[in-house]
Amino acid sequence: MxxxxxxxxxxxxxxxxxxxxxxxxxxxxxxxxxELPDWNCCGATAAESVSRLLCLALPARNLALAEKxxxxxxxxxxxxxxxxxxxxxxxxxxxDPATRSQINQTLEEEGLAxxxxxxxxxxxxxxxxxxGADAVFKRLQRSLAGLxxxxxxxxxxxxxxxxxxxxxxPSCMEPLIQATGAKVHPWSMGAVCCGASHMTTKKxxxxxxxxxxLDDAKGADVIxxxxxxxxxxxxxxxxxxxxxxxxxxxxSILYLPQLLGMALGLPEKDLGLKLNxxxxxxxMEKLRSPLMASKTKKADAA
Amino acid sequence: xxxxxRPFVAPDKYHELEGVQKMLAACIQCGTCSGSCPNAFAxxxxxxxxxxxxxxxxxxxxxxTRTFILCSSCxxxxxxxxxxxxxxxxxxxxxxxxxxxxxxxxxASTRFYASFLDSVRRHGRVREGEMMSLYFMSMKNxxxxxxxxxxxxxxxxxxxxxxxxxxxxxxxLEALFNKVMQLEKNP
Ligand code: SF4
Ligand code: SF4
Numbered sequence: 491m492x493x494x495x496x497x498x499x500x501x502x503x504x505x506x507x508x509x510x511x512x513x514x515x516x517x518x519x520x521x522x523x524x525e526l527p528d529w530n531c532c533g534a535t536a537a538e539s540v541s542r543l544l545c546l547a548l549p550a551r552n553l554a555l556a557e558k559x560x561x562x563x564x565x566x567x568x569x570x571x572x573x574x575x576x577x578x579x580x581x582x583x584x585x586d587p588a589t590r591s592q593i594n595q596t597l598e599e600e601g602l603a604x605x606x607x608x609x610x611x612x613x614x615x616x617x618x619x620x621x622g623a624d625a626v627f628k629r630l631q632r633s634l635a636g637l638x639x640x641x642x643x644x645x646x647x648x649x650x651x652x653x654x655x656x657x658x659x660p661s662c663m664e665p666l667i668q669a670t671g672a673k674v675h676p677w678s679m680g681a682v683c684c685g686a687s688h689m690t691t692k693k694x695x696x697x698x699x700x701x702x703x704l705d706d707a708k709g710a711d712v713i714x715x716x717x718x719x720x721x722x723x724x725x726x727x728x729x730x731x732x733x734x735x736x737x738x739x740x741x742s743i744l745y746l747p748q749l750l751g752m753a754l755g756l757p758e759k760d761l762g763l764k765l766n767x768x769x770x771x772x773x774m775e776k777l778r779s780p781l782m783a784s785k786t787k788k789a790d791a792a
Numbered sequence: 793x794x795x796x797x798r799p800f801v802a803p804d805k806y807h808e809l810e811g812v813q814k815m816l817a818a819c820i821q822c823g824t825c826s827g828s829c830p831n832a833f834a835x836x837x838x839x840x841x842x843x844x845x846x847x848x849x850x851x852x853x854x855x856x857t858r859t860f861i862l863c864s865s866c867x868x869x870x871x872x873x874x875x876x877x878x879x880x881x882x883x884x885x886x887x888x889x890x891x892x893x894x895x896x897x898x899x900a901s902t903r904f905y906a907s908f909l910d911s912v913r914r915h916g917r918v919r920e921g922e923m924m925s926l927y928f929m930s931m932k933n934x935x936x937x938x939x940x941x942x943x944x945x946x947x948x949x950x951x952x953x954x955x956x957x958x959x960x961x962x963x964x965l966e967a968l969f970n971k972v973m974q975l976e977k978n979p
Binding site: 499500502503504506528529530531533534535536537538539540541542543544545547548551592595596597598599600645646649650652657658682683685686687688690691692693694695698699726727764765767 | 830831833834861862864865866867868870871880884885887888891892900901902904905906908909912916917918919920921939940943946947950951952953964965967968969971972975976
């Protein structure tokens with residue numbers, strides 16, 4: 491399976507570990523990726539708050555680049571905000587001819603055009619539907635039994651486009667987590683908003699939203715995420731929220747491919763585990779359960 | 793990119809509200825949107841009430857609320873609205889008016905959007921360090937950077953943010969940005 495890889499701006503900066511672990515995990519699962527050449531920012535949530543056309547034209551340029559380079563090759567996107575923007579542009583290009591022609595006028599000068607022939611896929615979609623829990627289970631090198639994992643989906647990977655799971659009560663991460671031997675934390679906050687960029691511009695509101703999520707995660711060892719904005723909101727303000735609420739709400743936050751990568755026995759350095767901001771004391775020791783002896787031998791023999 | 797600050801929407805720009813009214817024409821005021829909104833607790837006016845204000849054309853009142861600027865684009869209301877209305881897009885359209893008009897009450901948000909897009913326009917991709925300093929400069933509040941100092945420190949120590957100074961480059965998206973502005977002026 492080969493994909494264009496669209497890392498997006500965060501994965502080049504504050505979310506490097508998401509990019510490292512995504513790349514490492516896909517390689518281990520036998521997926522092939524090729525970075526989309528010359529990609530540009532999708533506009534994040536800023537463009538939709540400033541201009542309707544800009545918020546379509548920026549992501550559409552990436553679609554056009556992919557269509558031109560290798561027709562029909564899916565684009566894999568790990569960031570939920572980038573995914574939504576690209577998916578929305580794709581949707582408008584396919585279903586709204588007037589908008590498509592406007593978009594194409596913005597791309598003309600560069601000699602680009604978009605037709606909507608290339609599909610945009612979220613990393614979680616690809617992990618669940620193209621690879622699946624079996625692929626993880628078959629390659630398991632380390633059982634994560636004993637860990638309790640809270641799957642956090644956030645908003646934009648399933649809303650407003652519920653392509654690969656139920657947008658109200660998503661569950662597609664559960665088989666992947668269970669394949670590692672870990673338990674799934676039962677909670678109701680998996681698809682509730684973390685506040686997105688509120689943490690920068692309306693901090694008190696952001697802190698309140700994240701506080702509710704951290705509170706409901708009590709009992710889990712780790713929350714796993716599939717979006718750099720969710721990750722940063724959940725991991726970076728735990729001390730302040732704990733102080734505000736008068737209780738310790740610190741908890742480790744990992745990207746899903748970091749957790750799966752550990753289960754597959756990938757080197758910690760390849761998963762960027764030193765770059766995370768929120769790792770609770772004692773958690774790494776738990777995560778580093780011994781590699782399975784029989785499997786290690788098999789791998790050595792192979 | 794950053795417009796002059798103004799206290800009110802210029803009267804000749806109110807026609808932009810008509811587009812939002814069209815999006816909401818079928819609203820039956822059931823309140824599902826308000827009940828679904830994770831930010832409703834912080835809003836002064838619920839989404840349902842805001843839609844009523846929009847439909848009645850109560851312009852001053854709409855741009856005195858903080859409701860639309862508190863929308864975090866979670867799409868819960870859009871998904872649940874029994875009339876299938878594009879509610880997140882409608883919130884976005886109100887943000888766009890506030891951005892274009894540079895309305896004073898919303899500048900903490902609109903200047904953030906503008907700084908972000910400024911960085912994108914310069915380089916094709918956003919540089920987080922640069923974007924934040926553009927934001928601080930545009931807010932002209934010397935104390936603001938302190939709020940972000942501890943997170944900025946953490947990110948710096950992990951080697952996650954680069955130079956906080958705006959740098960020059962080849963501006964790869966200039967044609968696209970110009971065309972967008974031209975088309976939005978004369979569609
Ligand atoms: S959910 Fe839809 S129909 Fe009901 S009040 Fe909100 S916008 Fe109107
Ligand atoms: S999309 Fe915006 S208005 Fe709608 S429920 Fe989410 S935060 Fe509230």
